[in-house]
Amino acid sequence: MFSISKHFKIFISITLTILAIGVGSMITRGFNLGIDFKGGNIIDITFEKPVTVSDIRTVLDKHDLGNSIIQLATTDNSTSSKSVLIRTGILADNVRQETLADLNSQIGEYNVNRIENVGATVGSELVRQAIIAIIVSWILMILYITMRFEIKFAAAAVLALVIDVMMVVSWFSVFQWEIDSSFIAALLTVVGFSINGTIVIFDRIRENLKGHRPSESLSELVDNSIQQCMTRSLYTNFTVLFTVGAIIIFGGETIRNFAYAMFIGFSSGVYTSVLLAGPMWKTFKEKK
DSSP: OOOOTTTTHHHHHHHHHHHHHHHHHHHOOOOOHHHHHHEEEEEEEEEEEEEEEHHHHHHTTTOOTTTTEEHHHHOOOOEEEEEEEEESSOOOOOHHHHHHHHHHHOOOOEEEEEEEEEEOSSHHHHHHHHHHHHHHHHHHHHHHHHHHEEEEEEEEHHHHOOOOOOOOHHHHHHHEEOOOOOHHHHHHHHHHHHHHHHHHHHHHHHHHTOOTTTTOHHHHHHHHHHHHHHHHHHHHHHHHHHHHHHHHHHHTTTTHHHHHHHHHHHHHHHHIIIIIHHHHHHHHHHHO
8 A cells, every 4th residue: 555654755845845936936926916906997888789798808808808807787687788897907098998999899889987996995904804814713723623633633734724725825926817805715715625624534543543553653544544534535525626627617717716726725635635634643743
């Protein structure tokens, strides 16, 4: 049987290498902040005939504005409307005029109700609250897992969660995917979901500890516990990943970055739960 514990140094080295690249990207390149964080323009227009979101987005894509927020003024859940509200990033006057001209020539005549600049809807205060929420969740998990298991289980579980969150943040910085308000929701979802797989394996380790034979090393105990949970872990996580993958492919542009964040976080959750969490607990257990 392949020993995960014996290859722990390889797995943690791969993890630290990826995180180092991510941290380097955060320092040198930063993040691609979306409209919610940077503010932008609101364009409120009324067409002479009903239009759809895809009609508008097709034109905006030609001006690299495909990530703009498009809202139709409908009351009957219709997919088309004459009244359209478009929220873009900060636009230069010439870009805005070119975009409006293309909307007119490619979709139809319209009347401009208003064009105005708006501030960021997600300010530094909300970002700070989101960070606090994640940290508080880690603290509460440490307390709960310590009561149900022990402090070493709690430390390993939360460290695995920190890796999951950092993986998501790192990938978004490296590939410069846009970060908007849904990104915060995705991070909180990853924190809540990833801990489940780790707890299942830790629960099996705790059960096996009760019948632990002196001839069985901690490495063997951890490997056996992970192996006993492997089918459940893979079935559960791959089912979720298939669903999120479908959202990435078919969900549309507006929620794609949200789906990317969840896909990376859940994938990292499988990796940390199966390959890192148990060996990390063993490492802490062997420390005097």
